[in-house]
Amino acid sequence: MKVDHAERGIFNDSHDQFRDQVRRFYEREIEPNVAAWEAAGIFDRDLFRKAASAGILCPGMPEEYGGGGGDLLHMAVCYEEHGYSPAGASIDSGLDTDASAYLILNGGTEEQKREWIPRFASGEVVGEGLFTEPHSGSDMAAMRTTAEPDGDGYVINGSKAWITNANHLDLCLLVARIKNGAPRPHFAVFLIDGDAPGVTKGKPFRTSHAGCGNLGELFFDNVRVGPERLLGGRGEGGIGQAARTLNLTRVLYAARSVAACELALSMALDFTKGREAFGAPLFKLPTVKAKLAEVRMRIDVARAFVDKCLVQANAGTLSAERSSMAKLWATEMEVDVADICAHLHGAMGLSLDHPISRIVTASRAHRYAMGVSEMQRETIMRSL
């Protein structure tokens, strides 16, 4: 599908060239394979190495850490092309693991950055932030996973659920409650190898989505880590950086959702223009056309705000409440738009063989990932 990105006025030539690179990667390496991965319930781990060879992992990371030397808008391009690809909904958050690399870039010690970021960029390491637990998602204070001080290191016990790429994880950026008897809970981020003694991975969850994105759980049983595995070394353990990195990621999610809406709209336009009913294309029916016009308007209005947030995020000036507004607005819009566009496909909108059905289920997941809509409202409310 064709979108005029130049008209948005936020990208330069380097972003445009990079967009072609990412799009070609989706067309060559993901779209032809996604049906087989869906049947297997998981996409190939090798995809990360291929993406690294194509130069599309960590595009916004500094070159000195093995990244592409670009900026946050290069990363936004990756998220958008994910949204534009008909296979994007199926692979869930798929290759969008750079947020965890950003966590290390923003909160890690120099040694941690040098050790881990080049390995993210080369596809050698798949990492993810592990916050959610079987008993707690939004309510972080209810987190049960603990890190008990032991000598100069820690012993970790607990479990995490609904983790992106769970079965592919080489590095867990695990958030745990420090067990130190303090009255106020104190959380920290630990860097734990996915194959460390005491770490086990569950089977990918079976979801209504039926994609190949590999959301799953991990268990931590007396996992010993040294002090060098506390993000940022001694101190707060990077938890403040984790929150700030989530703000960046939320606006990238918003950009992906706007792109997915564009894709859903283009599918609905193609379908309604090609299908005849009552002697003419469905598209000619005023009630159908009015729905499509409404969707067009909502996407364009949302895009203007999300683009403004992307520019602010790139400049380091995006506030938490704006990031939450972008994420809340775009993901809720995606649920509505996906539903309207799937509806216009008639029964075909239910078929797992048509990508529009996956856009519907993925849109629901996007309301939860990176914090549910109600939590975004709470962030906005705090700013009033």
Ligand SMILES: Cc1cc2nc3c(=O)[nH]c(=O)nc-3n(C[C@H](O)[C@H](O)[C@H](O)COP(=O)(O)OP(=O)(O)OC[C@H]3O[C@@H](n4cnc5c(N)ncnc54)[C@H](O)[C@@H]3O)c2cc1C
């Ligand atoms: C595709 C996908 C990828 C994900 N990847 C990861 C990952 O890599 N790492 C990770 O740690 N987690 C991940 N998650 C989990 C995600 O972060 C959680 O689903 C999310 O934080 C919500 O937690 P929960 O599902 O436990 O729902 P809960 O927090 O239990 O919320 C259930 C419902 O309660 C309501 N609710 C919650 N809070 C409030 C509130 N403050 N006010 C009013 N109502 C409220 C909402 O309706 C909400 O939907 C992912 C989820 C998805 C869908």
